[in-house]
Amino acid sequence: MHTFLLLGLVSCSILAVFSSDLLKAAISLAGASIFLAMLFFEMGATYAGVFEISVVAGLITVLFIATISLTTKEEETKHSKRLRLLFPLILIGLILIDFLFMRQYLGGLAPLAGPAETGEFGQIFWGGRTFDLVAQIAIILSGVFCVLALFRKRSGDE
């Protein structure tokens, strides 16, 4: 099951990177988030899964689509063949690194004592990682301000 979900996650991620249509790329990314959320559920990280679906697959995808709707379609960008080859090569390289080194280094790590997510949701949310919430609000704020600044109508003086 884990392998199937991981394959789905990687496939959707590759689609998101290679799609020349922004809308399709955003939807592929949402698909990748759903696979990641399912992986979280499988591994017992329920709250992380809920957040992944609601915030990343939901809210962020809505933000992406809203932003894409502000753009206009220009002429097709021509991609060089070398660049098209680069990504698969990097992917193969990373898989090789994973097999040759990462498993050796990380395979010996003992799992953490006890499940990470025990206790009430509110207790974890408010009692555990409250400060992260402030930082996440700030990240969303900066994303919104970036959209406001970069999709503005320019005056003649600028």
Added chain:
Amino acid sequence: MSIPFIAVPLILASLMPLIGKISKRVLPDVLTSAALLGLLGYSVFAGRQTFLKGADIWKASWLGEALNITLVLDSFSVLLLLTISLIGLSVALYSIDYMEHFEAKASFYALLLVMIAGMNGLVLSNDLFTMYLFLEVAAVSSYGLIAFGLERNELEASLKYLLLSTVATAFLLLGIAIVFGLTGSLQLAAIAEAFSAVNNPAIVGFCMALFIMGFGLKAALVPFHAWLPDAHSSAPAPISAMLSGVLIKVSGIYALTRVCFTIFGTQPGLGQVLMILGIASILVGAIQALGQNDIKRMLAYSSISQIGYIILGLGVGTPLGILGAMFHLFNHAIAKGLLFLNSGALERATGTRELDRMGGLARKMPVTAGTSIIGSLSIAGVPPLNGFWSKLLIILALVQAKLYLPALIALLAGILTLWYYLIIQRRAFFGKLNETWNHVTEAPFWMSFSVLLLGTICILIGLLFPLVILGWIQPATDALTAGISQAIGLLGL
């Protein structure tokens, strides 16, 4: 209480779109500068309190219930907060005139304030994952600010920075995940303690490498520096000042120092790696700066070289080396902020950044020329300016540690630095005035005021350096070395 450092800029930023609707320019100008002036005053007050009473740990509560928000303010973080507020204030004052022709001034200030809140949050946090989140807050805002002019080269530089930052993020997240897997904690002090039980040199070395690569990319250390010359030269001048002056130091040097030294102590391997990266950055930055004709690219390469000096001082690991590094971090932020602001004044007046098209501008822009000379001589390490004392301390620390070759390289690179800064002065400000620039006038009031402020601080710190070292730099060094000593004790080194 240190929450105002995060709350004030964040709340003001969230109100900025509304404020921009009421008044397009005056209110955003006044409120941003007032907020940053307030934060500068508060950081001086917090610094005094920390100096007298020791580190302040603030825990948030809501209606009597404790929230898990803990902010740690020690002398090291205070030094960074002071630097961020000072450069932030200068940038805000400068932007009153510089960003005048931009319609979206409120959005510019909003992004600037969020970036400052992000850097302040990173400095005040003692949790590895929260540090990472605030690092992203500052980074996301900086992508928007670099591309703010919406020209092709600005968008390209922003995209390049975003892509390389993503690589840095991947390294950092992997490092954080492994540390959490090993120790079961994300609190720096708890990690340091738990690491003492980890008996696996390979995994410790792997973690260290991930953090050095991640934060090294953020600090633009050689060989992770490819993004910096494009990003820093393409951004609007006040943002270049903010990026080169503080962002690379906070998200690169501060985070690297805090995380690596607190968790790993000064392990011999760590010090040597930092020294090699430092020397490579000093040399590559200085040599590449020499060949530039674009003033902002020259300053950007110079930043890489000066970051190398800071890392070299930290790599030595002795109290004198760390003292020199801390002092150079502060001095470089002020002098480089000043020089980038002046490059903006030159670009605004002449419409070009090409040095070979300038010449003789000192007669037309005396304030810009005068303060540029101060900033240049300071970074080049000419006495009695502030940069001289910090470079001297770093070189003395190298000699004291019997590292003669790195000391010689640092000394020779200092001469190289003086050379390329004299090139800027000669080609931009001296010689015969190009007739094309007969119409050029001095920068407007607020732009001149902010560079005069930074220039005066460069001179004052140089003249009063014992007071600055005793009051601000030595306590910061003590706070950092206390963390290192604790880590060394826990690791049993």
